[in-house]
Amino acid sequence: MEAGLVPRSVHEEDATRAAPDDLELVRGFLSLHDHEHGEPEGMPPSLESLRWWLGARELLPAEEHVRDQDLAWALRVRDALTAKVRESMGEPRDEEATALLNRAAEETGVRVCFGCAEGDAIHVEAGGVRGAIGQILGTAFLAELDGRWERFRICHDAGCSTVFFDRSKNKSGKWCSMSSCGNRAKVRAFRARQAAE
Numbered sequence: 001m002e003a004g005l006v007p008r009s010v011h012e013e014d015a016t017r018a019a020p021d022d023l024e025l026v027r028g029f030l031s032l033h034d035h036e037h038g039e040p041e042g043m044p045p046s047l048e049s050l051r052w053w054l055g056a057r058e059l060l061p062a063e064e065h066v067r068d069q070d071l072a073w074a075l076r077v078r079d080a081l082t083a084k085v086r087e088s089m090g091e092p093r094d095e096e097a098t099a100l101l102n103r104a105a106e107e108t109g110v111r112v113c114f115g116c117a118e119g120d121a122i123h124v125e126a127g128g129v130r131g132a133i134g135q136i137l138g139t140a141f142l143a144e145l146d147g148r149w150e151r152f153r154i155c156h157d158a159g160c161s162t163v164f165f166d167r168s169k170n171k172s173g174k175w176c177s178m179s180s181c182g183n184r185a186k187v188r189a190f191r192a193r194q195a196a197e
């Protein structure tokens with residue numbers, strides 16, 4: 001990867017612990033975001049960020065041209081997957097999001113292969129951004145089937161939309177990382193207690 005391809009606005013330091021195995025691909029996609037210079041609040045990834053991220057994971061050839069409509073499509077799929085995360089956090093099912101995911105899977109030509117090795121069980125017919133997202137959709141689908149999906153959470157910090165894999169015993173994790181959002185919440189709680197005393 002050329003160093004020049006990394007946009008400066010990209011969230012470079014993701015303190016969140018990686019999700020197990022192939023699920024990190026899904027977690028990373030759902031957490032990918034940009035920052036306006038100096039602003040803590042995350043924004044959806046730009047075309048350059050998406051290209052850089054997919055390229056770094058060898059899901060997209062460096063010379064691949066990405067169009068605005070590819071980005072818009074990828075972001076719609078991402079929103080629908082995020083709705084699925086909310087569902088595993090107890091919100092009611094978003095039927096529209098579910099329908100969108102099924103349509104997107106069809107568009108990418110994603111299919112599964114019985115008897116294939118684990119890393120080879122998902123095949124995608126589409127190329128480009130659609131092909132790359134097809135891989136992510138296939139991985140997400142398998143995670144929903146085997147129950148791992150249920151451990152995805154969205155960080156409780158209001159300004160943070162990072163998705164994390166909840167490893168806590170009773171699935172009660174709240175923060176994408178204890179060193180960032182978790183720590184900020186602790187400090188806030190401490191100050192609130194001090195103010196009350």
Ligand SMILES: [Zn+2]
Binds near residue numbers: 155162181
């Ligand atoms: Zn967070």
